[in-house]
Amino acid sequence: SYIAASSNSRFRAYPKYMSRWSPSSASQLTLDATSEYAKIATECGLTPSELAIAFVRTRQFVADNGSIIVGATTMEQLKENLKPFLGEEKTNDLKILSDDVIEAIDKVHMKCRDPSCSL
Numbered sequence: 001s002y003i004a005a006s007s008n009s010r011f012r013a014y015p016k017y018m019s020r021w022s023p024s025s026a027s028q029l030t031l032d033a034t035s036e037y038a039k040i041a042t043e044c045g046l047t048p049s050e051l052a053i054a055f056v057r058t059r060q061f062v063a064d065n066g067s068i069i070v071g072a073t074t075m076e077q078l079k080e081n082l083k084p085f086l087g088e089e090k091t092n093d094l095k096i097l098s099d100d101v102i103e104a105i106d107k108v109h110m111k112c113r114d115p116s117c118s119l
Contacts, residue, residue, distance in 0.1 A: 008074060033112035040104050044097070047080055054084040054096045055105055 010017045019025045026034075034048075041051035056068050072078035084096065097105075 008077075010071075010073065013073075029112045033108050036108045036111075037105070040101065040108070044101055049077070049080050050083050051097075051105075053081060055102070057084060057096050058102065 006012075015022075015024070023031065037051065038048045041048045044051060046054065053068060053070065056062055059066075062068065070078070070081040072081050
């Protein structure tokens with residue numbers, strides 16, 4: 001099922017922004033993957049943004065040498081983007097998401113490895 005861009009999303013504010021991922025022009029495979037990721041997030045009690053950031057935090061190369069860049073345009077979005085860094089889910093052993101959740105994310109990724117090449 002298709003997930004519409006929120007009313008304050010960049011896709012609505014800037015219609016040509018990242019068109020390969022825009023809901024109006026992305027491939028069906030990309031839209032399906034987005035819906036599946038959103039479903040995983042909902043099942044975890046997270047927003048898609050929170051799930052994405054929490055997932056990136058589990059990547060060893062980010063934990064060891066990198067950083068996570070968020071792209072909030074509103075204070076609400078910034079607060080949402082910071083949630084995976086706060087509270088109980090913050091750990092030193094990268095166990096932010098359960099193994100089952102990581103496995104579900106990986107399954108979606110294997111179906112749509114590079115959304116930008118799926119046009």
